[in-house]
Amino acid sequence: MDIIVKTAGDDLPSRVAQMFENVIHQGHGSLVLVFLIGIMFGGIIQYTRVDKFEKIAGFAMLKDTIVPKMLFLTVGLASIGLYFMVEAGWAHYHIKPVIWQGLIIGGTLFGISMAIFGKCPGTGPVSIAEGRIDVLIGAIGGLFGGLVFTLYYNDFFKGLMGASAGKLTLPHFFPGHEHLVVLIFGIVVTIIAILIPKVEMFDEADLSKLPDDMRPDRQ
Amino acid sequence: MSRLPWWMGGILMAALLLMTFSIFGADRPLGASTYVPYAAGMIFGLDPDKYTYLKDIKAPGSWEGVMLLGALLGGFVTSVFITKSFRFSVIPTGWKKYKNNSVLSRLLWSFVAGFVMIIGARMAGGCTSGHFMSGMTQMAISSMIFGTVVMIALVVTGKFFYNTKDK
Numbered sequence: 001m002d003i004i005v006k007t008a009g010d011d012l013p014s015r016v017a018q019m020f021e022n023v024i025h026q027g028h029g030s031l032v033l034v035f036l037i038g039i040m041f042g043g044i045i046q047y048t049r050v051d052k053f054e055k056i057a058g059f060a061m062l063k064d065t066i067v068p069k070m071l072f073l074t075v076g077l078a079s080i081g082l083y084f085m086v087e088a089g090w091a092h093y094h095i096k097p098v099i100w101q102g103l104i105i106g107g108t109l110f111g112i113s114m115a116i117f118g119k120c121p122g123t124g125p126v127s128i129a130e131g132r133i134d135v136l137i138g139a140i141g142g143l144f145g146g147l148v149f150t151l152y153y154n155d156f157f158k159g160l161m162g163a164s165a166g167k168l169t170l171p172h173f174f175p176g177h178e179h180l181v182v183l184i185f186g187i188v189v190t191i192i193a194i195l196i197p198k199v200e201m202f203d204e205a206d207l208s209k210l211p212d213d214m215r216p217d218r219q
Numbered sequence: 220m221s222r223l224p225w226w227m228g229g230i231l232m233a234a235l236l237l238m239t240f241s242i243f244g245a246d247r248p249l250g251a252s253t254y255v256p257y258a259a260g261m262i263f264g265l266d267p268d269k270y271t272y273l274k275d276i277k278a279p280g281s282w283e284g285v286m287l288l289g290a291l292l293g294g295f296v297t298s299v300f301i302t303k304s305f306r307f308s309v310i311p312t313g314w315k316k317y318k319n320n321s322v323l324s325r326l327l328w329s330f331v332a333g334f335v336m337i338i339g340a341r342m343a344g345g346c347t348s349g350h351f352m353s354g355m356t357q358m359a360i361s362s363m364i365f366g367t368v369v370m371i372a373l374v375v376t377g378k379f380f381y382n383t384k385d386k
Contacts, residue, residue: 010264011264012261012262012264015260015261015264016261018281019257019261019280019281019284019285020281020285022277022278022281022282023281023282023284023285026278026281026282027246028245028246028247028278028282029239029244029245029246029247031285033244033245034245034282034285034286034289035285035286035288035289036289037235037238037239037244037245037249037286037289038285038286038287038288038289038290038291038292038293039289039290039292039293039296040231040235040289040293041235041249041251041286041289041290041293042289042290042291042292042293042294042295042297043293043294043296043297044223044228044231044232044235045290045294046293046294046297046298046301046302046304047222047223047228047297047301047302048222048223048224048225048227048228049222049302049304050228051294052311053311053312053313053314054311054312054313057311057313057314057317057377057381058313059373059374059377060373060374060376060377060378060380060381061317061377061378061381061383062374062377063383066225069225069226069229070225070226070228070229070232071229071347071351071352072229073225073226073229073230073233074228074229074232074233074236074352074356075351075352075355075356077229077230077233078232078233078236078237078352078356079355079356079357079358081233081237082236082237082240082356082357085237085240085241089242090241090242090243091237091240091241091242091246092240092242092246093357094247094248094353094357095354095357095359095361096344096345096349096350096354096359096361096362097344097361098360098361098364099343099344099361100364102342102343102344103343103344103361103364103365103368104364104368105339105342105343106338106339106340106341106342106343106344106365107339107343107364107365107367107368107369107372108339108368108372109335109336109338109339109342109372110336110339110340110343110346110365110369110372111339111368111369111370111371111372111373111375111376112332112335112339112372112373112376113331113332113333113335113336113339114332114336114347114369114373115372115373115374115376115377115380116328116331116332116376116380117328117329117332117333117336118311118313118314120251120336120346120347120348121251121252121254121255121336121337121340121346121347121348122251122252122290122346122347122348123347124333125287125290125291125294126290126291126293126294127294128291128294129290129291129292129293129294129295129298130294130295130298130304130305130306131298131305131306131307131308132308132309132311133307133308133309133326134308134309134310134311134325134326134329135329137326137329137330137333138329138330138332138333138336139333140330140333141329141330141331141332141333141334142255142333142334142336142337143255143258143259143262143337144259144334145255145333145334145335145336145337145338145341146255146256146257146258146259146260146337146341147256147259147263147265148334148338149256149272149337149338149341149342150256150259150260150265150270150272150273151265151270153270153271153272154270154271154272157338157341157342160342161342167359167361168359168360168361169357169358169359169360170358170360170363171358181358182358185358189355193229198225201313203311203312203313204312205306205308205312206304206312209303209304210221210303214220214221215221216221216222
């Protein structure tokens, strides 16, 4: 695309315009496609209701298992599909590095706050879109978290996260057997998704507007 | 159908993930936490030359920013027309049942948890979408470490933070 937008300013509207400009010029899908991916992402999350506090914090209390079941199924199916797409040249891997301290400290902070908040950065916006004021407040907290991380990244967080131990993947450890490793991983993760016992915490307030025959808790 | 079953959600999410990864799509993973510091940089008017982290995240941050604008719209439309779950609310039902009825308590904990969550996600280099979903799909060891640590911290916190006994 040859759209050139002059957005040199430093004020907020210019910075927002620069965001769109960055997406247009970085070659990871057109602006419309990225927006559409977002619509589908939000739609799937809302339609399955996995953005609900009762689903995420409910999983932390082990009273709801829909989130892990759906996550594992997604990973199981997509891992096999992606591997063959990469083999065919239709996709690339974008592996995140193993940074031990960052992963362990960051993962611990993330898990604790996910249990309390009952949201994560992807499901949060979907909850805000359905009118959750508490999640909006949490998102403002998140903005300040992002601000602090950005301000002290070089002086503090970079050192705390530690050095990268490389971009490792599971098939790297089994040279010559990559196909088999991928198939086993995908199938095992899919089976785990099916085997996790289905437990659901229903929220009366969430279902009250539905007619009786549409309610998942009465079927 | 007013709710999608988990297996349908898993299949659709896998399809969306593969489309995002494909060279015919976006040729990148699906992520959802880099946009937060990016948005903080925009809103607080930080200078990328001084705070170099903003330079590192310029491309993924803006991509996810647009993606999440789409998610807001997709979530809104679905909640109004399909799941009928749109309503303004402050305290989730599960919080009332297993924690307390205090608006102040829920809002304060939400703010603090949101703050800590983004620091955690940025330290680990991803969140549920970027690490758990996109990373594990690539069989990345980093994402498996992240997934394991998060699951343990999540369940341990759930056990001690909420009153789940006899309910």
